[in-house]
Amino acid sequence: MSELKEELKAKIIEQLNLEDVSVKDISDDDALFGDGLALDSIDALELIVMLDKDYGIRLSDPKEGRKIFESVQVMADYIETHRTK
């Protein structure tokens, strides 16, 4: 699980072009949206594509992302349970 969380942090930084943010700057429970990393709606769509491409998880309702993308910890828990690759 710890490895997955580190992997997710690295993917988030790279795919969302977060300048001057490193893996150690993101805590497992930091909010990804709002006051945390301040991601926006396009970032949310990128994360949905990432779930599909890298973990074989296809969200039927984009609104599901609101809960799944709450933090790296929540994302990792969801991926561990639902991943198909």
Next chain:
Amino acid sequence: MSEIFRIKSYCHLKSQTFSVNGIIIFSDDAEDFSAFIKNAYKFFKTDYSKFFKMDNLSKLAFLAADVLLKNENLKEEENNIALVFSNKASSLDTDRKHQAAIENDEEYFPSPAVFVYTLPNICLGEISIKHKLYSENSFFIFDRFNAEHLQLYTNSLLRSNKAEKVLCGWVDFDENSYDAFLYLVENEGEIEHNTEEITRLYNTL
């Protein structure tokens, strides 16, 4: 009677250099555009977190506009500055990236962050958001730099009071080749706003 407008300031961004009013104020050894524009962004102490999410055309247009507009003492609530931009390659550089992401049916994962930039006028939105411009904006595609069209369109906007000032010019990006020339037109300035002067300034560097 036709009102005469003036070019107040202008800038060029090409060949690893950034100049304002004909004077080089930043140059860099980085041949790769991404590295060059990042270094320029930091040199000008630009503070805009969304910058690194933009595509290359928007980064080029945004930074060129930002350097000119930051000297204008803009209002915090709203600014009546129109944008009239043009180029040759449209958004082709980003279009290719999107095409590469969708051409294989078995690996069909288009990036939303790339797709949103598959129109050249998106860069106008980025500039408008940063500087609170709720005014007219247009983006034209030409085979070459077209001073005549830019001058006519800009004069029309100013004479009809659609805008107090117009930021206009050329922002072209394709496959690591980039060329930006922007100039600000208003009632005051040392250079007369006519096609000869626009062409002269475009060819300055």
